Amino acid sequence: ADGASPATDFAWSPDGRRIAYRHRDTLYTRALEGGTLRPVATGFEMHSPAWSPDGAWIAYVSGNPEFVFSTSIFGNLAPSAIWLVSAAGGQPIPVTDNKSLNVSAVWLPGGRQLLFVSDRDGGRDIYRVTLRSSGQPAGPPTRLTTGLNVHTISLSADGKRLAYSVFTETANVWSLPVPQGDAVSVSQAAAVTTGKQIIEGLDVSRDGRWLAFDSDRSGNQDIYKVPLAGGEPEQLTTDPQDDFSPAWSPDGKEIAFHSFRHGTRDIFIISAAGGPAEPVVATPAQERGAHWSPDGQQLVFESNQAGKYEFYVVSRKGRTWGAPRRLTRDVGLPRGSVRWSPDGRFIAYTGVQSLDIISPAGGEPRKLVDVQDLLEPVPENLAWSPDSRLVYYVAHDAGGQAGLWAVALTGGAPRLLVRFNDPATDFGRGRFAVSGNRFYFPLEKRESDIWTAEVLTR
Secondary structure, three states, X not given: OOOOOOOOOEEEOOOOOEEXXXXXXXXXXXXXXXXXXXXXXXXXXXXXXXXXXXXXXXXXXXOOOHHHHOOOOOOOOOOOXXXXXXXXXXXXXXXXXXXXXXXXXXXXXXXXXXEEEEOOOOOOEEEEEEEOOOOOEOOOOEEOOOOOOEEEEEEOOOOOEEEEEEEEEEEEEEEEEOOOOOOEEHHHOEEOOOOOOEEEEEEEOOOOOEEEEEEOOOOOOEEEEXXXXXXXXXXXXXXXXXXXXXXXXXXXXXXXXXXXXXOOOEEEEEEOOOOOOEEEEOOOOOEEEEEEOOOOOEEEEEEOOOOOEEEEEEEEEOOEEOOOEEOOOOOOEOOOOEEEXXXXXXXXXXXXXXXEEEOOOOOOOEEEEEOOOOOOOOOOOEEEOOOOOEEEEEEEOOOOOEEEEEEEOOOOOOEEEEEOOOOOOEOOOOOOEEEOOEEEEEEEEEEEEEEEEEOOOO
């Protein structure tokens, strides 16, 4: 499963008598012999706890557990922050900001310095931060390596040897015709974009002429567009914070996306010709995955402002966007997908183990796919056919292989269309788009190695 789980995301205390682990939004400690469960801290997407050598402090990461634990989006680009809390509980202390990726905290001997991985200066490297006795950082982090492209780190007990993994990936957009008969292999797809970059989200304009995508080709993740007939990509956003998941408006004049410009995911729109981005929904919660209504006057998106992820609709009059309206009540996904049908009659979204449709006005949803056996593929990301008669969706089978499926709006058994069975590639973040009779999707290539290094201290 994607994200951290209590079974894999825990840490032993230095004396081996206690463990720290995360369950939902709370970090706990527990003694192995007759101990009671002690809540230590609560926070957003907590994971990767690490005890200090004296057992007094626990460092942990808030945000982007998929970077470490996911199967389908391993190495995810979203930002995260490192925090510190007393092992006895108390007010958590921020060690880093959450404007870049900050993960994999390990303690140096003595318990006054942390090493961690960050991409705050571009590529992923190792940083060191010194802590006061209060737990507060004594100053800004110091960069120790350059160009290492490190993923995670681990330190020997004596602090003299460092092990680190190097992770490299590229992801470009590929395309193939929507199969009309038997399922086909992704090996039949043709490349649409090329280059050393990571593309996560994409969309095709309604007229089929333009591809919009997010890419780190210039450093951080920004929004680009390129003619599908060929040509050079044009960069539309230049903010130093990451921008993701572009979605074309029906008239092709605007692009919606979500960004970390205010520290959490917020929904923005930008002119397809470029220019300043306009906030649509910007709250302390996480808002993402926006998609347009056919008339271009509404957006449907997901948000956890109610404490768990649900789907919302926001409308505008003229240039003014109103307050979001909650559409669903019991989805509760850690991450979902939602799309308005081209004819405007329905909104399709992924549930916990289902694919549902609902009226844009709300009401009782109807299940198109309801997975009862967990060995069956569970719907993830989705898209509509241009005629609104089919919903396409991505699902991984019990062996972890991705496939593209179709289910009719009238119901019936889903049909497998594309097998992502090329051993040289992975199906990226599972996002895809449909234009006319073609699928568009990122294919990802991954490489990794493990290295060791001697740690010299002064």
